[in-house]
Amino acid sequence: MSAAAARLSAEAVDLRRxxxxxxxxxxxxxxxxxxxxxxxxxxxxxxxxxxxLTGRLRPDxxxxxxxxxxxxxxxxxxxxxxxxxxLPDHAWLSRRLTAGQHLTMAARMxxxxxxxxxxxxxxxxxxxxxxxxxxxxxxxxxxxxxxxxGATVLVLDEPFxxxxxxxxxxxxxxxxxxxxxxxxxxxxxxxxTSVFACADRLFGIEAGATRNIPDFRExxxxxxxxGWPGR
Amino acid sequence: MTAGRGRAWRWVATPLCRSYLVSFLVLxxxxxxxxxxxxxYYGLDPVAFQxxxxxxxxxxxxxxxxxxxxxxxxDVLLGNIGLELGDALLPFVPLxxxxxxxxxxxxx
Numbered sequence: 001m002s003a004a005a006a007r008l009s010a011e012a013v014d015l016r017r018x019x020x021x022x023x024x025x026x027x028x029x030x031x032x033x034x035x036x037x038x039x040x041x042x043x044x045x046x047x048x049x050x051x052x053l054t055g056r057l058r059p060d061x062x063x064x065x066x067x068x069x070x071x072x073x074x075x076x077x078x079x080x081x082x083x084x085x086x087l088p089d090h091a092w093l094s095r096r097l098t099a100g101q102h103l104t105m106a107a108r109m110x111x112x113x114x115x116x117x118x119x120x121x122x123x124x125x126x127x128x129x130x131x132x133x134x135x136x137x138x139x140x141x142x143x144x145x146x147x148x149x150g151a152t153v154l155v156l157d158e159p160f161x162x163x164x165x166x167x168x169x170x171x172x173x174x175x176x177x178x179x180x181x182x183x184x185x186x187x188x189x190x191x192x193t194s195v196f197a198c199a200d201r202l203f204g205i206e207a208g209a210t211r212n213i214p215d216f217r218e219x220x221x222x223x224x225x226x227g228w229p230g231r
Numbered sequence: 232m233t234a235g236r237g238r239a240w241r242w243v244a245t246p247l248c249r250s251y252l253v254s255f256l257v258l259x260x261x262x263x264x265x266x267x268x269x270x271x272y273y274g275l276d277p278v279a280f281q282x283x284x285x286x287x288x289x290x291x292x293x294x295x296x297x298x299x300x301x302x303x304x305x306d307v308l309l310g311n312i313g314l315e316l317g318d319a320l321l322p323f324v325p326l327x328x329x330x331x332x333x334x335x336x337x338x339x
Contacts, residue, residue: 056310076310077318085311092307096250105245109238109312149311 005031006065007184008084008153010053013062015208022048023059023208030153030184035175037195038188040205046188047089049205050157053186054086055079085146089158091138093130099141100126103148110149117148121174136167143174154178156187160194172197192221242314243322247305251296255323258295259330262288280335289327293320 006029015023026049028038040046051057053064055074064074066082076086093102103118103126118126121144123137130138139159146154159175160168176198179185189195195202195216202216213219242248266284267277297316300306309319 056307075315076307077313077315080311080313086307088304088307090304092304092311094247094250094305094308095303097246101246105247106312108241108245109314145311149313 007032007067008053008079008155008186009065010049010059011062011065013049013052013059015048015052015057015059015061021208023052023062026052026062026205026208026210027212028053028186028203028210030155030186031201032152032182032184033179034200035179035185035187035198036201036203037199038186038203038205038210039190039192039195040188041190044190044205045208046190046205047157048208049210050086050088050155050188054084054155056086080149080151083150083152085149085151085154087139087142087146087154087156087159089161091130093138093142093145095129095131098127098129099123099133099144102130102141102145106145106148110151117144120144120147134167135162136164136170139163139167139171140174143171143178147178151183153184154186156185158189159187160189160191168194168197238313239318239322242312242319245312247308248319248322251300251319251323252326254299255292255296255326258292259327262292263331263334276338278334278338280332285328285331288331289324292327293323296320296323 009027009029011027013023013026014021023045026045028036028049030036038046038049048057052059055064055071055076055078063070065071066079071078076084080086097105100118107117121140123140123144125133125137125141130141133141143154159171163171172194175185175187179200187194202213204211204213266288270279271277297320300309300316306316309316
């Protein structure tokens, strides 16, 4: 897949911490209309690369591009104003606001209407706060926020983690649907099930170096990257 | 109205900003009490408006609030609604000075 088609990309990213290379010429991108997966074992650099991609961490080398234009100082808020939504792997919704208040706030800040986002994802827990929601319900609320914000690029770090099978299936279907509507969806995971469930494209990451694997569905999982357990 | 200013107005009207307002008011009371106690110790008017001390108190209040926001992961929430942490806290600066000036004027 060419970088020119990508809406958001991190290119040739280098990052060193304590004399150790965390990311090495890493590349990942999000292309409209597709679901892209970044797969690697824990500690491979998935979250770090996403932190660079979403402006939460400044790399030592390389750049972040939005629709091909280099962003000298990529910051999350700035990228969000372009159309990004970032759903990290940790809790980030306010415990003091209900799901409905989150959606209304997102819609107001994004200049769009909230109720459709809730309807779209079948959210009927608008009056509940995040700490009373299951992990699956919280993920869907986060996804609805991204829709209410009018995001065109969704970056999700381990969105399938701790989800029960029905919610995994539901989330995979939603990601696929969002991509089919023209959004670019990029998620990181270490679980192949989620990749097979919804990914159209795949990047493997091992020790901070990425590899595009265009024919991943035809190849054995062990070939995706060298760090695969048992290889 | 610029897009940035429009965003700032929309932010002030959000429930999240209101929740920070409550925390900020508590911090303002705590800081004002500490400032007043210090002033009284040195025989000064405890509620007098002193710009230098007020600036430091305001900075401290914002740092504490920013710490709690980061600890709860809400800096990501702010980022996802297009706000830098600094932008989100900006409305509280004039509020601090307005409250302190009003208290000084009322007591004086």
